[in-house]
Structure formats: C-alpha cells, structure tokens
Amino acid sequence: MRAPDHPVLSKGDVLLAVENVSLGFGGVKALTDVSFDIRKSEIRAIIGPNGAGKTSMLNCINGFYYPTQGRITFKGVKRPKMRPYEAARGGIARTFQNVALFKSMSTLDNIMAGRSIKMRSNFFWQLFRHGPAMKEEVEHRRFVEEIIDFLEIQHIRRTPVGRLPYGLQKRVELGRALAMEPDLLLLDEPMAGMNLEEKEDMSRFILEVNQQYGTTIALIEHDMGVVMDLSDRVVVLEYGRKIADGTPDEVKRDQRVIDAYLGVAH
Amino acid sequence: MFYREAGQFKTNYVSDSAIFPLRQDRIGLGLIIVAAFALAFLGNDFLLQAVMIPFLVFSLASIGLNILTGYTGLLSLGTGAFMGVGAYACYKLMTAFPGVNVIVWIFVSGFFSAAVGALFGLPSLRIKGFYLAVATLAAQFFLQWCFIRIPWLVNYNVSGALDAPLRTLFGVPIMGPNATPQTRYLLVLSIVILLTWLASNLVHGRIGRMWIAIRDMDLAAELMGIRPLQTKLLAFAVSSYYCGVAGALLVFLWYGGAEYDVFNINQSFFILFMVIIGGLGSLIGSFFGAALIFIMPIVLGLTLPALLSPFGISVGADTIEHLRFMIVGALIIFFLIVEPHGLARLWQIGKQKLLVWPFPY
Numbered sequence: 001m002r003a004p005d006h007p008v009l010s011k012g013d014v015l016l017a018v019e020n021v022s023l024g025f026g027g028v029k030a031l032t033d034v035s036f037d038i039r040k041s042e043i044r045a046i047i048g049p050n051g052a053g054k055t056s057m058l059n060c061i062n063g064f065y066y067p068t069q070g071r072i073t074f075k076g077v078k079r080p081k082m083r084p085y086e087a088a089r090g091g092i093a094r095t096f097q098n099v100a101l102f103k104s105m106s107t108l109d110n111i112m113a114g115r116s117i118k119m120r121s122n123f124f125w126q127l128f129r130h131g132p133a134m135k136e137e138v139e140h141r142r143f144v145e146e147i148i149d150f151l152e153i154q155h156i157r158r159t160p161v162g163r164l165p166y167g168l169q170k171r172v173e174l175g176r177a178l179a180m181e182p183d184l185l186l187l188d189e190p191m192a193g194m195n196l197e198e199k200e201d202m203s204r205f206i207l208e209v210n211q212q213y214g215t216t217i218a219l220i221e222h223d224m225g226v227v228m229d230l231s232d233r234v235v236v237l238e239y240g241r242k243i244a245d246g247t248p249d250e251v252k253r254d255q256r257v258i259d260a261y262l263g264v265a266h
Numbered sequence: 267m268f269y270r271e272a273g274q275f276k277t278n279y280v281s282d283s284a285i286f287p288l289r290q291d292r293i294g295l296g297l298i299i300v301a302a303f304a305l306a307f308l309g310n311d312f313l314l315q316a317v318m319i320p321f322l323v324f325s326l327a328s329i330g331l332n333i334l335t336g337y338t339g340l341l342s343l344g345t346g347a348f349m350g351v352g353a354y355a356c357y358k359l360m361t362a363f364p365g366v367n368v369i370v371w372i373f374v375s376g377f378f379s380a381a382v383g384a385l386f387g388l389p390s391l392r393i394k395g396f397y398l399a400v401a402t403l404a405a406q407f408f409l410q411w412c413f414i415r416i417p418w419l420v421n422y423n424v425s426g427a428l429d430a431p432l433r434t435l436f437g438v439p440i441m442g443p444n445a446t447p448q449t450r451y452l453l454v455l456s457i458v459i460l461l462t463w464l465a466s467n468l469v470h471g472r473i474g475r476m477w478i479a480i481r482d483m484d485l486a487a488e489l490m491g492i493r494p495l496q497t498k499l500l501a502f503a504v505s506s507y508y509c510g511v512a513g514a515l516l517v518f519l520w521y522g523g524a525e526y527d528v529f530n531i532n533q534s535f536f537i538l539f540m541v542i543i544g545g546l547g548s549l550i551g552s553f554f555g556a557a558l559i560f561i562m563p564i565v566l567g568l569t570l571p572a573l574l575s576p577f578g579i580s581v582g583a584d585t586i587e588h589l590r591f592m593i594v595g596a597l598i599i600f601f602l603i604v605e606p607h608g609l610a611r612l613w614q615i616g617k618q619k620l621l622v623w624p625f626p627y
Binding site: 062064083084085087088089093094096100101102103104105109112113114116117119121123126127128129133134136137138141142145176180 | 278279280282283285464467468470471472473475476478479481482483485486487488489490491492493494500547
C-alpha cells in the first residue's frame with residue numbers, strides 16, 4: 001500500500017540491525033553492548049530470565065527508549081532519535097506484555113484504530129462522514145474484516161474489549177497490530193497467562209501471519225517449547241548482555257544458556 | 267415489542283457502520299427533531315426563553331466539553347473562559363462588520379475560541395488528569411482577566427457589558443431586544459442540531475477513534491502511529507469551538523447581554539457537572555446532563571408547591587428554593603450511585619433491555 005521509500009528487501013536480508021546497544025537509567029544498566037539482527041520474514045525470539053532486558057530491547061526498537069550507546073539500523077538506515085509514533089509510521093507494530101487495548105471500544109473499533117495511520121481523508125470530509133471519508137471507512141473496514149476472519153474473532157466484533165476474556169484480548173491486540181500492516185511486528189509475551197489451547201491457537205496465528213504475509217516477527221516469550229518450535233533464530237539475554245544467538249538447536253545446547261536458566265553450581 | 271432488530275439486515279459496510287443502525291432509532295430521532303421544531307409554535311414564551319433556549323445552549327457547551335473530557339480524556343476547567351472567547355469574538359466581529367449576517371459571525375467566532383483553546387491545550391502533552399485541570403484553570407483566570415481589563419473587547423463601552431444589537435435575517439429580527447423568543451429558539455435549535463450532527467460524524471470516524479485511543483491507553487495509541495500532540499490539540503480546538511459558539515449563543519440569543527462574570531469558574535464547573543452526570547464520552551449524555559442540571563430545578567420549582575399542598579403543607583417561595591437545591595443535590599448523588607457512567611449509560615441499558623423485552627436476555 002505504501003510506496004516503498006526504502007530499498008525493497010527480500011527474504012533473508014537484514015531488516016533491523018542492533019549494534020552495540022547499551023541502555024542505562026541513571027546507574028542501572030538495562031542493556032550492555034547488545035548486537036543482533038532481525039532478517040526479513042523470519043521469526044526471531046528474544047529470551048532470557050526475568051529482568052534480562054528483553055522488554056527494554058523492544059522499547060528501544062520501537063522508539064520508546066533511545067539507546068545511550070550504539071545504534072539501530074532499520075531497513076538499511078540508521079535510526080535517529082525518534083518518538084514512538086514515528087517508529088510506528090516507519091512500519092513497526094507491537095503488542096504488550098499486559099494487554100494495552102482501548103478498553104471501551106469494540107473489537108472492530110480497536111482494529112480500525114490500528115488503521116488510523118493508513119487513513120488519509122481530511123477533517124472536512126470527516127465532519128460530514130461522506131465522500132472520501134466514508135469511502136475510506138468502508139475500504140479499511142473490508143481490510144479489518146479480513147483480519148477478524150483470520151483471527152477467528154467474528155463473534156466478538158461488537159463487544160467492548162474490556163469485557164472479553166484475557167486470551168481473546170491478546171488476540172484482538174494482535175489484530176490491532178496486524179491492521180498496521182507492519183514490516184516488523186514485535187510481540188511482548190504473546191502467550192503469557194494462556195492455557196495450552198490458547199497457546200496453540202496463538203502459535204498458529206503467529207506462524208500464519210509470518211507465512212501468509214511474510215511479516216517479520218520478533219517475539220519475547222517464556223514458554224521454551226513455544227519459542228523453540230516457532231522461531232527461526234533465538235537471541236538470549238542475561239543481565240542485559242547477549243549470551244547466545246543462533247538457531248533454537250544451537251541455543252539449546254549452549255552451555256551459557258543452560259547455566260543462565262538452570263543456575264550453576266558454585 | 268416494536269423495538270426489535272429482527273429483519274433489518276445490513277448488506278454493505280456503509281449501512282453497517284451507520285451511526286443509528288436501528289430503523290426505530292432513526293424514526294425516534296426524526297420525531298424528536300420534528301417535536302423540537304413544533305415546540306417553537308406550541309410552547310409559550312416562558313418555556314422557550316427560560317427553559318428550552320438555555321437547555322440547548324448548555325447542551326452545546328456540554329458537547330464541547332464532552333469532546334475534550336469525555337472522548338479524549340483531558341480534564342478541563344476552562345470551559346467558561348472558552349465560551350467567553352466565543353462571545354467576545356462574536357461581539358467584536360458583528361459590531362465591526364454589521365453588514366455580514368450575524369449567523370455567519372456566530373459560527374466564525376467559534377474559530378477564535380478554538381485557537382485560544384488549542385493554545386491553552388499545549389501543556390496537555392506533558393501533564394495529565396488533575397494537573398491538566400489546574401493548568402486549564404490558568405486559561406480560566408487569564409481570559410477572565412482579559413474580559414475585565416481590555417475595554418477594546420467591549421468597544422470601550424462604559425458599562426463594560428456585552429449587549430446584543432438588533433440583527434435581522436430576511437427582515438425578521440433574530441437578535442436584539444425585538445427578536446421574539448420563538449425566532450431565537452428556532453435559530454439556536456438549528457445551530458445545535460447542525461453542530462451535534464457534525465460532532466456525531468467526527469466521533470464515529472477516524473478522528474473519534476483516535477481521541478478515544480488517546481483516552482483509553484495513550485501509550486498504545488502512540489505506538490500505533492497516532493500523534494499525541496496533534497490529536498490532543500485537535501480535541502482542544504474542536505471542543506473550544508463548540509464552547510465558543512455556545513458562549514455566543516448564551517449571550518446574544520439567550521441573555522441578550524451579559525458581563526464578564528457569566529464566564530467565571532462556576533460556569534466551567536456547571537458544564538463539567540452536566541458532562542459527568544450526563545455521561546462522559548456520549549453526545550446524547552450531554553443533552554441528558556444539561557436537562558438534569560438545568561431543567562430539573564425549574565420543574566421542581568414549579569411542581570413542588572402543587573405536590574406539597576395536598577398534604578396541607580404550604581411553604582414559602584424561599585423554602586421551595588432551598589428544597590429545590592436539596593432535591594437536585596440528592597438526585598445527582600442518586601444517579602451517580604446507580605450509574606457512575608452517567609445517564610447515557612442508563613439510557614443505553616434501557617434500550618438494550620427494551621430490545622429483548624419481555625425476556626430478560
């Protein structure tokens with residue numbers, strides 16, 4: 001939909017590169033000298049014990065924090081200091097660890113709100129809800145209905161999301177992020193607090209998004225089974241440092257990862 | 267029984283995203299509008315002048331504040347001042363350019379308060395909630411100071427008051443001492459209906475969703491590409507536009523003349539209470555709130571003596587006045603306990619129940 005103002009990347013090219021990024025809050029170092037990359041159309045997992053700096057990493061990527069050192073390159077361009085909405089307009093969408101939906105809006109309106117940046121009609125037409133404004137509304141509604149079908153949430157289309165159970169809220173949040181047609185989708189613990197069945201559903205959606213639309217996904221997850229099954233490559237953080245990076249099999253065998261998760265005998 | 271969804275199928279997205287998807291709702295709304303216009307010819311001057319015109323003016327101001335506080339979640343105590351900006355702007359414009367029809371100036375005056383509102387909305391990017399309310403108090407005090415201290419605003423009028431000059435439309439006086447309550451009521455009604463329709467279009471489209479997104483979860487909204495500052499300033503501007511027009515209507519089509527103290531902090535609170543009781547984030551709630559807070563005391567004042575006399579209680583006018591305040595106060599508390607989300611929510615629940623009546627669900 002958007003005219004490509006960046007070089008068009010094909011599968012396997014580096015979409016986002018994190019180089020020597022450090023992030024500190026006063027004396028506390030959340031991230032120290034972390035480097036990794038995310039390639040086009042892959043599912044990249046970021047794992048690590050609690051407090052390892054995973055969410056801080058995501059916050060850096062979508063512009064909520066600016067790294068104190070190092071740099072982030074997105075689509076081949078070094079990212080300047082930016083506000084989160086600029087990152088969003090650049091093509092980065094995300095979901096949150098604790099669901100951050102617009103509680104009073106219906107499922108439909110939440111996902112429609114995700115299309116806000118795609119909508120162009122001006123204030124004048126909005127006032128009259130006619131002409132371009134209505135045409136656009138219908139056009140985007142069609143797209144949103146596709147997402148609703150895809151995520152199998154037709155039955156809750158009109159329900160205010162505040163009333164939905166947690167698992168469905170997570171699904172609506174994924175839908176809202178998908179509505180932005182992102183180049184890079186960041187998922188912060190998409191399966192947290194779900195039962196097995198919900199996890200299976202969510203895994204299926206993540207895989208389908210990745211395969212059907214070729215969306216690049218970076219996810220944080222604690223369920224190792226899910227991570228190992230879904231992701232193409234895994235980066236492991238501990239105390240703000242990268243301790244391993246590679247395919248799930250490599251990471252599983254890495255002694256430092258095993259130590260980080262199971263502890264070391266002193 | 268007649269209020270049913272059954273049989274009304276939506277076959278395209280245009281009809282499915284209609285603001286009133288139910289045919290019965292559309293008919294009901296049409297009837298209300300017809301009745302409102304008919305009232306101009308059926309009601310007496312007291313009803314039009316002392317009840318309906320102010321009710322409509324306060325409803326419009328409530329819609330304005332509701333856009334800001336209800337939809338965008340930005341608490342403001344500057345409503346009175348923004349209304350004042352509209353009134354003073356309208357006065358300056360229509361005395362400077364008497365050749366242009368005053369209806370044009372009423373609409374244009376709103377743009378002045380929109381600009382002032384957007385200016386005082388700038389701090390909203392950094393501060394939220396009660397702190398923002400305090401920041402808007404600055405607007406209230408500063409603007410009121412301007413109204414008092416800048417004689418240019420009232421054309422160096424010695425009394426310092428605004429007065430409504432005679433203005434006509436097609437030879438009929440619509441403003442000033444010769445305008446009948448009937449014509450003024452019709453004018454106010456038309457303006458309020460038009461602006462309510464526009465507001466309804468706005469809040470149901472992209473812009474409304476962006477406002478609500480900012481209100482419900484501003485962080486997530488920003489991470490979805492919604493620019494917080496622009497969205498909030500737009501809410502301030504639109505909100506102040508409505509308040510400004512309401513202020514112009516209040517002075518020139520209701521009071522017929524006023525001094526600066528009409529636009530004091532009490533006015534701001536008055537409108538805020540209407541919005542809270544009517545329902546935050548609801549246009550119809552703005553009308554309910556204005557009705558409860560403004561019309562209820564009048565109705566009580568008229569009916570209390572008649573209600574009490576069968577019991578052999580005859581009370582003086584001053585006691586009625588006290589009783590009125592007590593009852594209205596108690597009712598406000600009652601409604602807030604029954605439904606903290608305001609009368610609009612009660613209305614919605616009632617409609618939902620009616621849809622499935624006589625079954626519980």
